[in-house]
Amino acid sequence: MAAFHSRSVKPLAEYYADWMLDNLAKVADTGPPGSKDEAELTQTEVMRLTRAMYRFHLLCQIADPVDRAIRQSRKANVKALLDILQPWETEELFSFYQFAEMKYEHVLMDVHWDLHPNNPRFADQDRPPTPEGAFDLENSLDRSESVEGLTLRGLPLLLKVIFKIKDHADLVSTMQLNITRSYIPLNALEGVLGETEQVQRNWNNPTERDRLQEARAELPFRGDGEVDAPPLAWTLMWDGTYSNLYGHYISDGMRRWGYVFWDAATMESKGADELLRRQWHDEWEIDPRDSL
Template identity: 50%
Template structure:
């Protein structure tokens, strides 16, 4: 049975490629006969066995199977909620909490209640959240993952590995053959979902502007500092995508472009944007980035023509003044100082006490090797602008120890950290908490 399932799963993965290969090599009929025999064996299995097969597939394989087989499709419809929930667990595991959080926040609700729920779920990840999902919710979560999360995460991983290869030592010649591990993909996926939460929390339809920073800080307070870095790294990836787009469409949107000559000045013509102003450009970048994963997917994959890109961006570009990036933004030094003064935490005390935090192994809920390297195997609650942007460019916080060894990433990390800080520890900028000042 296991061999049969493994064989079918493998064929699902390569089916769209194998047809072309088979046609070119003249073995279409033999391959087709073999596939028909396997299909017959699978579709003749008892219903309870077919149910089990469907329940252990990840979402991509599940989708492929139910579209390829009428028998399995019918079985899927009979027990859709159970199968979708099991497939979500097989695909994203404990990150189902993040996926469900995105779904819950997509509808208007009390954000204080949401944060209470989210904090509690993040503290008890071993308890399956799929028990709380209806069939409709599970279907919505699965669809969003397949349409938006998975392809954007894979593109992000590819670009960051390319940046790592460009910046690391040339002696590591196997960089181009590296495929992200399951743990690495899970870290990236967690960052993507939390990026979506950030976008939802900053939606002008959800909250008054004055409370946005408070809500974002509450979100960050739930995370470990290296998880905040994951989020910020993914956010900067999105900024980089739109920054390139802004450069590509600069003249198309320039107020001096002759196509706007029929409009009087001032004000700036409709459809034009002053991207020469750093202030305006930064605010437009932020506002466009926080449109979320669906629009990011559209820009990355669905727009092929330049004019289509221009018209789409003219409709979707907007300014935001939260701010998120920059020295006074949510990830900047000023906000972290204010937070430590107004909301001192046990994590701050752990940092002040230099509590040991050594790398054990690559697991989703443990700090990555890069984090323990830069902080000397002790706890740090710093993130954001205390970390060089050059390190986030290649996704330092996502990669396993094995990837660092194969690519020269560890040496690159140490060099970039040394170039930024020398022998200085930026944790020294913050006042040490007096012993006993925090409640246990």
């Protein structure tokens, strides 16, 4: 466990934090990328990042597209995991998931032609519909399912892709070995994180959290020292009351700069509090909970 943390979790958490802070610096226009050098992560920020990554890896274990034993229960497993998380914790997990997904989107763009069925490197095969080792990534469905499948391979593959790939040939062979199609789906448009799933749950099988949302139960910012308390950004978005919405209801742009990870002091010093207000107002002119 210690080796896994030091070799996989810690370097990826540092890389991911740098990536989000670079994005924040760009969209908040508070200075050049590389903001992490100016302010080290706080203990609470490290905790949020770390638990998001461990939960991401757990998600990959219970939704592994390669494991035939769990193939029929993958969606139920994902829903069971989300049921034990607070909505802002789901957003932490989904933020890191989307980061990994974006990395694989770029990788598949880089190896697209190398793996294309019409690439001359497959000319010596007898030309079945798709040569062995080739993938038709021009097909949007195949591409999205391949991205989901790669993302669900977990932290070790992501670590290899980001830090250990030696050259383009190594990248191509790594993708050939690991591309697996998966469709749960896990995105903000459909499936367990989409609008339809959340609306139907709210109507047909409301949870205690849905009832807290309906009652607009108070949920003020209690500071950054409590591990189970929401970050400042979450309480600003929902006016200090409870919300059980996530995924579809939060913009990808906000997740890219890590709104759900930062302490109040970081939000203020980086101009993220004002950025959050602008982006949230642009996304929703009315409270999305009222649409339920």
